[in-house]
Amino acid sequence: MARLLQAFDLTVLVSDPYATKADAEDLGTTPVPLPDLLRRSDIVTLHAPSLPGTRGLLDADRLALLPDHATVINTAGGSLIDTDALTAECVSGRLSAILDVTDPEPLPIGSPLFGLPNVQLTPHIPARVSP
Structure with a gap:
């Protein structure tokens, strides 16, 4: 989903207890609680x-x-x-x-x-x- 949203001018936040900060950033997302x-x-x-x-x-x-x-x-x-x-x-x-x-x-x-x-x-x- 994050990759699909990269085509739009959006800030994509993610909350995932298993994803590292590097994983989230690689997808162009911002990890937050x-x-x-x-x-x-x-x-x-x-x-x-x-x-x-x-x-x-x-x-x-x-x-x-x-x-x-x-x-x-x-x-x-x-x-x-x-x-x-x-x-x-x-x-x-x-x-x-x-x-x-x-x-x-x-x-x-x-x-x-x-x-x-x-x-x-x-x-x-x-x-x-x-x-």
């Missing part, structure tokens, strides 16, 4: 694996750090975001979301996320790697 990234970002895109340690990575407290009108993009794993907290932020209009994955997946039929103008839901189609 997650709370700083959230406070400074208009768009946050998740690329972490869905593991017990990443469950609820963006919970209510962390979502509250995002500036008004920020957009959250999740193509990684539905469990990385507290769905109830994100729903509340999107219903209020404070945040927007683009979600390829959700928790639960699929969302319940009555989920408010379906009818919000600031939320885009896409059908999750995992990539397949040919041998």
Whole structure:
């Protein structure tokens, strides 16, 4: 993702507990702690694996750090975001979301996320790697 964004005039921040500062800089990104990234970002895109340690990575407290009108993009794993907290932020209009994955997946039929103008839901189609 970082390489794709190099074509644009953007500051790309990254928060990755496993990447070194040199790794981040080689990609043209700036490594920062997650709370700083959230406070400074208009768009946050998740690329972490869905593991017990990443469950609820963006919970209510962390979502509250995002500036008004920020957009959250999740193509990684539905469990990385507290769905109830994100729903509340999107219903209020404070945040927007683009979600390829959700928790639960699929969302319940009555989920408010379906009818919000600031939320885009896409059908999750995992990539397949040919041998």
